[in-house]
Amino acid sequence: MNKVILVGRLTRDPEVRYSAGDNAMAIARYGLAVDRNRRDNNNPDQPTADFFNIVAFGRTGEFAEKYLRKGMRILIEGRIQTGSYTNKEGQKVYTTDIVAERHEFVDSKSQSGGSGDSFVPAPGQDSAGDSGDGFMNIPDGIDEELPFS
Numbered sequence: 298m299n300k301v302i303l304v305g306r307l308t309r310d311p312e313v314r315y316s317a318g319d320n321a322m323a324i325a326r327y328g329l330a331v332d333r334n335r336r337d338n339n340n341p342d343q344p345t346a347d348f349f350n351i352v353a354f355g356r357t358g359e360f361a362e363k364y365l366r367k368g369m370r371i372l373i374e375g376r377i378q379t380g381s382y383t384n385k386e387g388q389k390v391y392t393t394d395i396v397a398e399r400h401e402f403v404d405s406k407s408q409s410g411g412s413g414d415s416f417v418p419a420p421g422q423d424s425a426g427d428s429g430d431g432f433m434n435i436p437d438g439i440d441e442e443l444p445f446s
Contacts, residue, residue, distance in 0.1 A: 299376040301395055304403060305331035306370050308348065313362040323358030327351050327365065329373065329395070352378075353397040360400060372401040 308328035315321040330346045351373060353361045365371065375397040384390050 300374070301377055302372065302374050303329060303331050303349065303395065304370070304372045305329040305346070305349075307365055307367050310367050311353075311358075311361040311365050313358060322355050323353075323362060325351075325353040325358035325361035325365075327361065329371075350392075350394045351375075351397050352394045353400075357397055357400065361397070365400070370403040372403055373397045374399040374401075 306329070308330050311325040311327040313323055313325045315323055329349045329351050331349065333345045333347060335345070373395065375395050378394050378396045380392045380394075381389055382392070
């Protein structure tokens with residue numbers, strides 16, 4: 298089984314391109330910084346993080362383009378994908394990406410500073426974003442169309 302669940306902050310805004318052809322598909326790429334539980338022995342007061350390259354295809358990529366911004370704290374569910382290519386110098390380069398299959402917002406507006414770019418937490422999170430009836434409040438900024446099926 299190849300399944301990854303990460304919670305971290307975006308290190309940059311998603312870069313989105315669309316594939317060629319009649320059925321163009323969104324391909325979003327961005328970085329995610331995930332805190333480690335273990336601290337650096339040389340500097341125990343400084344937290345450490347791992348940095349992952351994230352890629353999202355199709356509707357997940359469109360969601361990333363529309364709603365994700367640098368600094369946002371999100372949960373990503375997906376899989377690890379490895380690959381390789383030959384660069385311009387003729388050297389083989391190996392890659393490891395996390396292919397995002399699902400995103401969830403982790404912070405509420407109040408936790409992220411109240412900017413209009415953030416959303417309420419995911420269902421099950423204890424926060425002011427929970428309406429108390431088992432359903433989360435609908436985030437500001439969502440049009441009539443929901444970004445998922």
